Amino acid sequence: MAVIATLALIAIIVTSIWRQKLNIPYESWRIAHGILAVIIIGFALGHVLGVGNYLGLFWKAVIWAGIAVAALWLLIYVRLVKPFFMKKKPYLVEAAIPQRGDVWNLVLRPRGYEGLHFQPGQFAWLTLEISPFRMREHPFSLASSAEDCDRIEFGIKALGDFTKTIKDVKPGTKAYLDGPYGVFTTDRYENTAGFVFIAGGIGITPMMSMLLTLAERQDDRPILLIYASKTWEDITYREEIEALKDKLDLTVIHVLREASEDWSGETGYVDQQLLKRYIPKRPGSRNYFICAVPKMMDQVERALHDLEVPVTHIHMEHYNLV
Numbered sequence: 001m002a003v004i005a006t007l008a009l010i011a012i013i014v015t016s017i018w019r020q021k022l023n024i025p026y027e028s029w030r031i032a033h034g035i036l037a038v039i040i041i042g043f044a045l046g047h048v049l050g051v052g053n054y055l056g057l058f059w060k061a062v063i064w065a066g067i068a069v070a071a072l073w074l075l076i077y078v079r080l081v082k083p084f085f086m087k088k089k090p091y092l093v094e095a096a097i098p099q100r101g102d103v104w105n106l107v108l109r110p111r112g113y114e115g116l117h118f119q120p121g122q123f124a125w126l127t128l129e130i131s132p133f134r135m136r137e138h139p140f141s142l143a144s145s146a147e148d149c150d151r152i153e154f155g156i157k158a159l160g161d162f163t164k165t166i167k168d169v170k171p172g173t174k175a176y177l178d179g180p181y182g183v184f185t186t187d188r189y190e191n192t193a194g195f196v197f198i199a200g201g202i203g204i205t206p207m208m209s210m211l212l213t214l215a216e217r218q219d220d221r222p223i224l225l226i227y228a229s230k231t232w233e234d235i236t237y238r239e240e241i242e243a244l245k246d247k248l249d250l251t252v253i254h255v256l257r258e259a260s261e262d263w264s265g266e267t268g269y270v271d272q273q274l275l276k277r278y279i280p281k282r283p284g285s286r287n288y289f290i291c292a293v294p295k296m297m298d299q300v301e302r303a304l305h306d307l308e309v310p311v312t313h314i315h316m317e318h319y320n321l322v
Contacts, residue, residue: 001050005043012036027136034075041071083132086176089113091152093128093173096166101157101229101236103202104166105143108152108175115149116177118142119187120213121206121289121317124179126154128169132176138162141205141317142180145212146187152177155205155236184289184317186210192287192313194222194249196279198270198300200292201229201236206317207289208237215247223248224278224286228255228270228296232263253278270296272303283309291317 012033015022019029045068048054055061091108098104106126109115116124125137144153158164184206186195197207204227214223229235235254244250255266255274266274280286288309290300297316304314 001043001047005040005047008036008039008043012040027134030135034079038072038075041068079135080133082178083176086127086132086178089176091115091175091177093169093171093175094151095171096169098167099155099236100238101201101234103155103157103236106140106154106156106166106169108154108177109150110152116152116180117149118146118180119185120146120210121185121187122180122182122209123206124154124177124181127176127178129173129175132178137176137178139181141209143205143208145216146209147213147216155202155208157202157236182317184291184315186214186287186289189287192221192285194280194286195224196286196288197223197225197227198275198288198290198292199225199227200270200296201234203291203293203317203319204236204241206291208240210289211241211244211248211250215244218247220249222286223250224253224280225250226253226255226270226275226278228257228292231256231258232260251278270300270303272306275300275303276307279304279307279309283307284313286313288314289317290314291319294318 015024015029015032019026024032045064048064049061055064090111092111094107094109096104096106118124121141123139123141125139127134127137130136140154140156142152143155144151156163156166158166189195195210197210199207207225211223211225214221225241227235227241232254241252245252253266255268255270256263257268259265259267268274283304288304290297292300297318301314301316305311
């Protein structure tokens, strides 16, 4: 039992860290991950109970058996119980709306019940067309206002096999949501003097939800948005962001990597010099939200630390999976 549990533990580590290099499909990996987890817990518990030296006292055996049962219940809940309740609360696709930057807003409406309550900036797992028991859900940030639960929108960039099919999803397609999740939200910082949003590409999605929600709530705190894009035409939600200036105390700084000759704004990358020009003189007076590709996020995080922004005021959302 010890050997089997150890081999399963090695397998779960190797397939998790090097899943992409081993070309293991995500759905297959998730199923194998759950099976290996059960093997590890079950056989490890059998080993310690069988040997007896580790759990010689009855109360120790009861505690560890309880931990194993709790872990098994969590697996059953996530894979069976929760999908059962999700199936009873389906959503219907209303539209797939094209946006700049090869992004599509997938609009969902609840079918016969109150929709998802979430905080702006959070994400949810989306299952389209198939049963939620199939374990083919995908995580996406919510792009709509948290004040309107009857209309849920996801901002999805066409990057992979699944996301490239979003444009073809037909109205009326059944969908299921698991969520909301995440703490990347302005709702946790009601006492801050204002916000600084730093986004790159599709990283604007959770911030769009925050901006729309703050606008509906008539929030009058100052907001600075620094938004890095490849070109002017690639700026997702460009017109929508511009319109929000009429409802919010919003300053927008676009940073283009490939600017035209008549572009008079910022170019290149979001580095320390650029941030120093725009963030408040008292950097600790606001909360900073960063969402972009990993390289940009690491660079911005280091720059903010060098500019003496308190680490407790920096919040980051990574778009990444195992």
